[in-house]
Amino acid sequence: MNIETKNLIKTYNDDAVLNLTRDYNHLFFESGKINGILGPNGSGKTTLMKIMAGLISKTSGDVLYDGHPGNNDTPLDITYSSHRPTLFSRSVYENIAYPLKIRKYPKDQIQRIVTELLNEFELSDIQDHNAKKLSGGESQKTALARALSFSPKVIFLDEPTANIDPKNIKLMETALLKRKQLHNLTVIIITHNLSQAFRICDNLTFLDQGVCLYSGPPQGLIESSNPIIHDFISFNTLSNTEFQLKS
Amino acid sequence: MNYIINGFVEAFRLLLSFDPEITQIVLLSLFVSFSSTLYATIIGVPFGILLGITNFRGKQIVSRFLYTFMSFPPVVIGLFTALFLARSGPFGQFKLMYTPTAMIIAQTILVTPVIMGIVFNNATNSGYEVVLTGKTLGAGKRDTLILLITELKGTIMIALVTGFGRAISEVGAVMIVGGNIRGFTRVMTTFIAMNNNMGQYSTAIAMGIILMTISFITNSILYKYIIGDTNEYRD
Amino acid sequence: MKKKLTVFLVIIFVCALALSFAGCTTTEKALEPGSNGEIILATTTSTQDSGLLEVILPAFESKTGIAVKVVAVGTGKAIEMGTNGEADVLLVHARAQEDKFMADGLGVERFDVMYNDFVVLGPTADPAQVKANASADAVKAFTAIAAVPSTFVSRDDKSGTNTKELQIWKAANITPEGDWYVRTGTGMGETLTVTNEKLGYTLADRATYANMKDTLTGLEVVCEGDPLLLNPYGVITVSPTINAQINADGAKAFADWIVSPEGQKLIGSYEINGDQVFTPSATQK
Numbered sequence: 001m002n003i004e005t006k007n008l009i010k011t012y013n014d015d016a017v018l019n020l021t022r023d024y025n026h027l028f029f030e031s032g033k034i035n036g037i038l039g040p041n042g043s044g045k046t047t048l049m050k051i052m053a054g055l056i057s058k059t060s061g062d063v064l065y066d067g068h069p070g071n072n073d074t075p076l077d078i079t080y081s082s083h084r085p086t087l088f089s090r091s092v093y094e095n096i097a098y099p100l101k102i103r104k105y106p107k108d109q110i111q112r113i114v115t116e117l118l119n120e121f122e123l124s125d126i127q128d129h130n131a132k133k134l135s136g137g138e139s140q141k142t143a144l145a146r147a148l149s150f151s152p153k154v155i156f157l158d159e160p161t162a163n164i165d166p167k168n169i170k171l172m173e174t175a176l177l178k179r180k181q182l183h184n185l186t187v188i189i190i191t192h193n194l195s196q197a198f199r200i201c202d203n204l205t206f207l208d209q210g211v212c213l214y215s216g217p218p219q220g221l222i223e224s225s226n227p228i229i230h231d232f233i234s235f236n237t238l239s240n241t242e243f244q245l246k247s
Numbered sequence: 248m249n250y251i252i253n254g255f256v257e258a259f260r261l262l263l264s265f266d267p268e269i270t271q272i273v274l275l276s277l278f279v280s281f282s283s284t285l286y287a288t289i290i291g292v293p294f295g296i297l298l299g300i301t302n303f304r305g306k307q308i309v310s311r312f313l314y315t316f317m318s319f320p321p322v323v324i325g326l327f328t329a330l331f332l333a334r335s336g337p338f339g340q341f342k343l344m345y346t347p348t349a350m351i352i353a354q355t356i357l358v359t360p361v362i363m364g365i366v367f368n369n370a371t372n373s374g375y376e377v378v379l380t381g382k383t384l385g386a387g388k389r390d391t392l393i394l395l396i397t398e399l400k401g402t403i404m405i406a407l408v409t410g411f412g413r414a415i416s417e418v419g420a421v422m423i424v425g426g427n428i429r430g431f432t433r434v435m436t437t438f439i440a441m442n443n444n445m446g447q448y449s450t451a452i453a454m455g456i457i458l459m460t461i462s463f464i465t466n467s468i469l470y471k472y473i474i475g476d477t478n479e480y481r482d
Numbered sequence: 483m484k485k486k487l488t489v490f491l492v493i494i495f496v497c498a499l500a501l502s503f504a505g506c507t508t509t510e511k512a513l514e515p516g517s518n519g520e521i522i523l524a525t526t527t528s529t530q531d532s533g534l535l536e537v538i539l540p541a542f543e544s545k546t547g548i549a550v551k552v553v554a555v556g557t558g559k560a561i562e563m564g565t566n567g568e569a570d571v572l573l574v575h576a577r578a579q580e581d582k583f584m585a586d587g588l589g590v591e592r593f594d595v596m597y598n599d600f601v602v603l604g605p606t607a608d609p610a611q612v613k614a615n616a617s618a619d620a621v622k623a624f625t626a627i628a629a630v631p632s633t634f635v636s637r638d639d640k641s642g643t644n645t646k647e648l649q650i651w652k653a654a655n656i657t658p659e660g661d662w663y664v665r666t667g668t669g670m671g672e673t674l675t676v677t678n679e680k681l682g683y684t685l686a687d688r689a690t691y692a693n694m695k696d697t698l699t700g701l702e703v704v705c706e707g708d709p710l711l712l713n714p715y716g717v718i719t720v721s722p723t724i725n726a727q728i729n730a731d732g733a734k735a736f737a738d739w740i741v742s743p744e745g746q747k748l749i750g751s752y753e754i755n756g757d758q759v760f761t762p763s764a765t766q767k
Binding site: 053055076078079080081082085086088089090098099102103146147150 | 386
Binding site for chain 3: 333334335339340342344345426427428429431443444445446448
């Protein structure tokens, strides 16, 4: 599913938090691709994502899903995992199984899907642990597994691998890439990790103070002459070996 | 000093003899307070959750009112309830005055804001996140409600036990609407007050010990639940 | 694990509820000998505290099958309950207020029932010298107390006892005021406790004093026997015209019974520690 925004504005108490009406006023998040959103803190990234995910309302402008406008609610094929995900006070297994349970999947199918996910995310050992008692990495993995369990078409991720060790980062990225390739999953991901952005994203959108300064292939971001973007990139450590475009 | 010691001695003697009148009084107290806590839970929990997760105009004012009602003086509630239930009052024809039913009504009025307030507070803080997460996973209205109740289970337990504690230990409301009538509406607290007034300290102390024991038990349950919960939040 | 605990607690809760419900209904049934209705009897705290009602009421209840709900409040409140029709029958000891009640047309019938007496209590040291100079003269005793002035504890709650106390002050031409005059605003028992603590003087009904004698180690009777100290009781059936909930038949049954030879005999036979406390006084028809 593609998601587009046109001339999107969001104001809170007369303050324009998001004003995507100048250059790059038509943002296009491609279906079956990993779309990254970057920018300094407070630039409106989370607001943009939440609007597209149907979690908060827009003030004006259009959001289109495969060309059709939404209805101010979260479409059923979309999921969202926030920066610090809320896990339910039940076991890891039960958390991952939850979306399947409410969709009334048959019991054996649920077991099959959840067991696969537990293996994929290396959570099998702690599947009976209370989800509220997990470490940072374990919670993020559980949240991601839960969000992917019902095979959504689009997944919004808000800094899913912040504060996670490299091994688990790799694990989560692999899970996303796999589904992108096999199921055409559309991923829209906010990240502060520049090497991650260049590692997995097919295109990047850069926001600063509610305005979009770039949207397009990753290469274009580096070559941008915009001083703000330039500063942003140079502040982030980028070694040549980490620098690779998506394969 | 002597009569305090004598009082305690007499009290234990009385307790061990399992006096039928005392038993009846204790059972009645439990019945009245359990019932009112139950009704207060049925009313207070859904409303508390609903108000907590909705962002509506005037939410600040509503929460102020709610928190104020949480600590409303029981005796005043008793007074107002009596005005309504009295024979000359609007509900006089139901002959509720001086019955356990009237006591349950008064205590339900007392406890509902307590339960509602605690649930509301917690729902406001963490309920919203739960609703949002449910939404992102495809939960409909019914699923969301069930989700909220299970996630707020700990809070609901705390609210229940707190409400019960308030009910079983108050004397003002039950005295006014119940009348402390022997065999009908005499409960632990009114019994203690009456015996104190009559100078019968050992009997008052005996009942006081029973009341404190019950209070201790309910608070232990609460403690277990809170301690249980904090363990789960440790990193 | 948590689930098990919750289920367990819910079961306990439901059991406790059921048990207490069973407990209180069966006891209720035991005290209601046959269901012939019930009456609300408003009386004073001192009457209830005397223990008389516990002895005589079961006889009435088993004879008529009418359950008596005794609400013990101050005399003022009892009269008010009668005025508003919140009670069916009154048993009080405040003649002036009783007469006014009848004159206002609020009662159907009034009968004399019994009398007990008041006593003046004071500290063993007796600083006002009441025992020496006024052991049978209430007015003289009060005058002596006010003259020192010694601590005097008043119920100050418009009860029958308080009404009598004020009557005596009036007869002595004294308006009691000052730090020595302590107002408790509560029942007889508590007022006695306060008097004992402060080692002061007070007016009490003999029954309550007799019941509490053991705990009132600092006090003794310093004045008694004065005709002024007699405390007559009246029973009044409340007029059913006040509201539709009044059980006039039940009230009449009670009033008739308490003045009947049977009721009167029971009253006379009630003793505290071997002493008769109430003297029956109903005029037999």
